[in-house]
Amino acid sequence: MLRMPEFEVHHPTTPEEAVALRAELPGSMYVAGGTDLLPNLKHRLHEPPHLIALSRLSGLDRIEQDPDGSLILGASTPLAALAGSELLAASVPGLVEAAASIAGPQHRRMGTLGGNVMLDTRCLFYNQSRPWRQAVGGCLKKDGDWCHVIGSAKACVAAQSSDTVPMLVALDARLRALLPGGERRELPLLELFSRDGRFEQRHTLPPEALITHVHVPSPGAGHRSTYRKVRARSAVDYPQLSIALAATLEGERCTALQVVIGAMLPQPRPVPGLHALIGEALTDEVCEAIAEKAYKAARPQPQLHGEPSWRRHLCRIETRRGLQQLRSGPQPR
């Protein structure tokens, strides 16, 4: 069987204890559901001497709603719980769709929201066994100094491949993290991501940061959301590209809109320039104009399967279809 590096496993029971261990043990890593980390360890992408298992932390696996209507999602919440949540289906159906689209039924029971947000970036030249990577001399992200995707010694374009992230960004979600010394930090999810896909550089938070919650602001009246995932087969497949859409509709008029492209670059990419269209009704022409903006904003790279030009074309199609779906509802459930 595939070999993981040798490590010790620690099972803290409180977030504070977990963060303290993480800070104490150099090179250690958190493991939640393990569905991203264990395959990566088997590929020898990391060789941590210690793993800090988050499975026994209590109280972080709940989906709660504040009196103001905003949602507090614990980092240990299994993806299956997100996908099956009545509360979320009623308020942010796009998030339910995103969670339900992840991998297969077993992964969704094991995988957690925290792990999904912190998912490592993915690339054809990275998510491979050690012998495979040795054959190409490593890459910029791991054991090498060259990005074979874009032919550069500077930038790593491994794709942010989480399905919930683009949706949560479209929903203006904020991340709550615990840092060593008891410091708590809250930041807009979008700000977590850097332009560099390398493991250590991909996030703006320090590596010891433990994600405790994701906060989704109150969706409010007229709020609608949907998630459109492009993949080659219908299950157990990461996105080749995705479009997350969230809007507020007042009658015909669209008073708020976010369109976020996922599985393209190390960062989720909000489609810019939409404010010009805010306040308009979502007519076919307006939908087309927004789809055109998504197309223009799209820069898929050949780091995932699926031709970049096709994935870019799909940005337009899926944005248009997503908007049509938002327009016609029935949402929220």
Added chain:
Amino acid sequence: MKQVYPLTINGDVHEVAAPPHWSLLEVLRYGLGLTGTKQGCDKGDCGACTVLRDGEPILACCVLAISQQGHELITIEGLADADGPSPVQRAFDACGALQCGFCQPGMILSAHALLARDPDPEEATIVEALSGNLCRCTGYTKIVEAVRAARDLREAKVFADRADPGPFPRHLPVAHGPPAEGFQVIGSRGRKADAIAKATGAAQYTDDLALPRMAHGSILRSPYAHARIRSIDTSAAEAMPGVFAVVIGADMPTPYCVIPWTADEHALAVDKVRYIGDAVAAVAAVDEDTAEAAVQRIVVDYEVLQPVITPAEALAEGAPLVHDHDWKGRARRDNVCKTVELSFGEVDQALADAAAVVEGDWSYSGSTHAPIEPHCAIATWDPDGRLTLYSATQVMHYLHRELARVLGLPPDRIRVIQPTLGGAFGGKSEPFDLEFCAALLSKRAGRPVKILYTREEVFYAHRGRHPMDFHLRIAADAEGHITAVDNDIVLDGGAYHSFGLVTTYYAGQLLPGPLRFGSYRFRSQRVYTNKPCCGPKRGHGSVQPRFPLETALDELAQQLHLDPIEIRRRNAMADGERTINGQHVPSCGILQCLDAVEAASGWRERFGQLPFGRGLGIATSMYISGTAYPIYPNEMPQSGVTVLADRSGRLTVFSGTNDIGQGSDAVLAYIIAEETGALPEHIRVVSGDTELTPVDLGAYSSRVTYMAGLAAQEAGRALRGLLIEVVAETLQCDPAALIVVPGRYVLASDPDTGVEVADALRMAEAKLGTPVSRSGGYRTRELGGDYRGGTIGASPAYSATAHVAEVTVDPDTGVVRIEHVWAAHDCGRAINPTLVEGQIEGSVYMGLSEALYEDMAYHEGMEARRRAPGEHDRTRGLHLGPNLLDYRIATSLDTPPITASLVESIDPGGPYGAKEAGEGPLHPAIPAIANAIHDAVGIRLRTMPFTPQRVLAALRQAEGA
């Protein structure tokens, strides 16, 4: 360092002692011997390792065992209770949902969890719940049926009588039809002998075995697509504590090949490496961690050479040579492995006279078998120098021969055992490096050695479908009769020969039929490239050319304003006809197949009339029932079967066949039951062991039911004759007055007077002495065309198949969805209809999966401006995804309903009229889908797979035109 901790599994508390970095899967299988939980990828892609944690399915390979304390774990072993197997397990058995069974423990646990939370699931819910469990055998059809049956069975409490989990209990209400008219057993939907063992996790696959003191092996593979080995330094590896032995190519210098006279491959590379993943050295060590660490310490000095990745590169003037010498030791001048040119009739004339001609270039992409069980071998030596090799092989006999050759050991000192096999499809039909390495390492280490391929190594071992490029011309007269087919074929063979010369012939020789050709010419050329070696995959060599033929035929029909089914009818061969290349086809049910799919699909009302984006397509095929000539020329029978009677009332059937999940053991049992009157539950089949069984050449070319079936029939008949005589003597009647009814020999005139079969066995032993036994054999008749190569593709019988596929095409995204496939297959006689349907459903599945999703794609190199600094472009020849996540095989959600119908043409030569069912039904899937895409959106795709990108590009081109 091991740590000790408790785990609660199946209600038992185990004190586990394992290193903390072991996954739950490793602890279950290797630590606790709970081997019912399977491993197919070890990284979360396949679902074979599914277990229940607090009632919910999870993947044991993706969690740490040490973190599972405090949970209730259930493995497949824990699903049965004191009453016997659970309803789900029994339903899987009863419905014929188990073929190789390797995916099934995981599948059954997913199904069990579903039924626990939703006792009455909709079909869509079932399909979704199983979408994380890949099955490569069944097309999910009978699995979904079984989940529904489990629900029904559980509610009806029909398992009240669960005390009897025997192999063939009669009380199972599902899937038991009556036998065919005039038979006792043949034609009934009996259960498979090994099904309940597979469903309960009791069946032992190779990696489930562990021998005392067993060491683990690991293989070092080439990081270069093409390089000369200057030297190998193994000293650092050898010096590591826990390393028992290291071997390199020089230790096994004799080349081998499944075809003995084209040996161009070594157990480990001796002079050159020829693809990324080619084996270079192997280590045996105390555990897997040490073996892998030792492999990393072997230092190989390579002189890197320019690789050739595509056939075009390989055929270019002055191209680097993949092999410097051919198998006879002569210097090579080019990379051509084999060329075949044959011509029948006046092709040029017919083309000139034709009313319609279609001509073009087609390209078939490579695909691989992807059985869920990775290859595994365990070698052990007796103190007196005899080798026993357990291996996940489908051709035990050929492996036996090549082991003797490479190891320089007399064959009588070698025993090859094939444990239960987790799928093969042609991917385990020749010897592989791990078998030789395990044998030699075990000898050197003085202890048993196991080598288990990683999933990535399975991709490198490959021997899958050859990519082929075609230039095809097809012509017809005004009535639509095919007057000429002219095909120019280039096969991308990869680095070694494998079955190469057979494949090169098959690509041409198997095309004429079940449709009649007025004239035929082909030129077929197999080329070496620096990639993993191609070989036989289900429908060896002949699946690919059906794609250009059957799609071009559709175009021809369009030109001639003929219905696509009608044009096929006009060309349909009849029973007893010869193909243009001289193959005799004793029975051909293609017309009935066409009728069946036409009616079932509503073709007449719907073809050409569905809304834009939805369409129907048809295609046909023919396939061999074994090859008349074995891989090495000899005068001996291809198959032998011995039946041995025991005074307990049991009949034991000895056969060298390899049951690879298709159910050949069960077929042999049915035949012996039919012939002798013994009830199937009193028959045991011993197969897959070269020391215990008469030779059978193995599970390839769809030969087993036909050839071993005839041998079994002969053996069974002889035994019956003997028993009837003994009974007649006892009853003092004429033997001719006796007839066989299930379990008894009785007087035809007075069926109440008779003798139980078991008593007859004892009478025979008393009269004739021990043992009471009879044998049968199968030899092929002289067959084939009277020209060089005319015997290749000659078979005693040919199956026929027709498919109608219904697809939807999204014209905005290019995404194709298959909505339904109707497949009618002429199997001659269905010895067990459930098994035949299973073969059809699985074939359709495998075909549609390769049509839409699968591609053995390799990097062809970087544009100069993107290339990493350095002398060589090291991306060339890299496999683009040697795992079950990037190499996408269809999940349950991608698989449409498949309607299988059986056509029984009763072949004059086959056992009870039977012929093949395992491979033919795959062929039409690809062209039927291509033709359906045309009906849906008006484009003709000539390159596979039919990805959204290709569909969209073709649509744009059509719009532009």
